[in-house]
Structures are given as C-alpha cells and as structure tokens.
Amino acid sequence: MLEVILKSIWLMLPAYLPNPVAVLTGGGTPIDFGKRFFDGKRILGDGKTFRGLFFGTLSGILIGLFENFVAPFAKMPSFGSGAESFLILLSLSLGAMLGDITKSFFKRRLGFERGSMLPLADQLDFVAGALLLCYFTSTSWFSSNFTKEVIITVLIISPILHLTVNFIGYKMGRKPVPW
Numbered sequence: 001m002l003e004v005i006l007k008s009i010w011l012m013l014p015a016y017l018p019n020p021v022a023v024l025t026g027g028g029t030p031i032d033f034g035k036r037f038f039d040g041k042r043i044l045g046d047g048k049t050f051r052g053l054f055f056g057t058l059s060g061i062l063i064g065l066f067e068n069f070v071a072p073f074a075k076m077p078s079f080g081s082g083a084e085s086f087l088i089l090l091s092l093s094l095g096a097m098l099g100d101i102t103k104s105f106f107k108r109r110l111g112f113e114r115g116s117m118l119p120l121a122d123q124l125d126f127v128a129g130a131l132l133l134c135y136f137t138s139t140s141w142f143s144s145n146f147t148k149e150v151i152i153t154v155l156i157i158s159p160i161l162h163l164t165v166n167f168i169g170y171k172m173g174r175k176p177v178p179w
Contacts, residue, residue, distance in 0.1 A: 008153040009161075010076045011145055014064035014089050015096040015130035016158075018056035020165050022097065023174055026052030031101065037108070044104050045114045053097050060093020061086070077145050080138070088141055091134040099129020115177045122179060123159035 009016070028051040032043035064079050071078040079088045103125035107118055131151070135142045146154075163179060170178040 004149050004153050005157065007076065008150045008157065010067065010074075011150065012092075012127070012130070012154055012158070013067060014060040014079070014092040015126060016161065016165075017063050018060040018093045018096045019100055019126055020169065021059035022049075022052030022056030023169055025055035039109065041108045041111075043108065044101060045108060047114050048101055048104055053101075056097050057090070057093045060096065061089045064089035064092065080141055084138065084141065088134060088138045091137040092130045095130035095133030096126035097129070098133065099125040099127065102129065115175075117177070117179045120159065123162040124155065126162075127154060127158045 026049045028049050030044065030046050031048045031050055031053060035043055037043050068078050068085060079085050103121050112118060131146065166175055167178045169175040
C-alpha cells in the first residue's frame with residue numbers, strides 16, 4: 001500500500017506543485033483581463049493571472065524533469081524521454097492549472113465569490129484537469145502508469161494534501177482562507 005501511495009504522489013507531483021506556486025508567484029494581469037461574462041459576472045476573477053499560470057505550469061515541468069533525472073535511483077517511473085517527456089509534464093502541470101481555472105469559471109457562474117469554498121471541487125479540480133489532459137495527450141504512457149489503484153489513491157490523498165498545503169499557505173499569509 002505504501003508503494004502505491006508513494007508512486008501516486010510521485011506521478012502527481014507535476015500536477016500538485018503548480019497551484020501552490022501560482023499562489024506564491026501570481027499577481028499582475030488577470031487571465032480574463034477584468035472582463036465580465038454575458039451574465040454580468042467576472043469570467044474568472046483577479047485570482048487567476050497570467051504570471052501564476054506561467055510559473056505554476058513551469059514549476060510542474062521543472063519538478064517533473066528533476067523526477068525524471070532521479071527516477072532510476074528512486075526506483076520510480078519516469079515521465080518518458082525527449083519530446084514525450086515534455087508533453088507529459090506539460091499536460092500534467094498545465095492540466096492542473098486549467099482544471100482549477102475551469103472550476104473558477106463555474107464557481108463565478110454559480111455566484112461563489114473568490115475564496116469561497118466548494119467542497120471536493122476545490123480539492124479535485126486540478127486532479128481532473130491533469131489526468132484528463134494527460135490521458136488525451138499521452139494515452140499510452142498514462143494507461144501504463146495511472147492504474148486503477150493509483151487513480152483511486154490519488155482521489156483519496158489529493159483532498160488531504162490540498163487542504164494541508166492551503167492551510168500552510170493561509171498561515172504564511174499567502175491565502176485569505178485556509179481551504
């Protein structure tokens with residue numbers, strides 16, 4: 001069981017890192033440029049910025065490249081090699097960011113303000129985005145690494161890890177709410 005948990009965290013680290021890094025490095029121009037949707041509400045809000053998207057995605061790619069380097073020593077799976085590796089890492093990290101952005105879009109439509117809690121959606125949006133984008137861009141690699149056991153483990157541990165990291169960010173003064 002411990003082996004599956006460690007493998008799950010290993011495989012998801014390029015998706016786990018982008019959102020906290022986006023919080024730490026974000027700011028600047030919002031992705032929606034301050035525009036409103038036809039319902040009169042902001043498309044995404046000020047919390048989703050180009051800088052956060054860029055540095056969040058970059059952090060996932062970089063941690064994945066590091067993992068690829070140490071994979072043989074750690075006896076963990078690699079993220080492929082060459083262009084395949086870049087595509088896999090981009091899909092996991094960018095997918096995580098896009099999952100969070102998509103959830104924000106729907107939260108605005110439902111009338112949720114920035115920072116308001118939407119249980120499970122807040123903890124699994126980035127997981128869904130990362131897994132879906134990776135599956136569609138790298139189906140063979142995904143299928144051989146994200147087994148049923150790994151996916152179930154990811155779905156169980158991700159909310160716990162997400163809440164823990166957000167609480168730390170709140171205590172550091174980087175998040176206005178602990179969730």
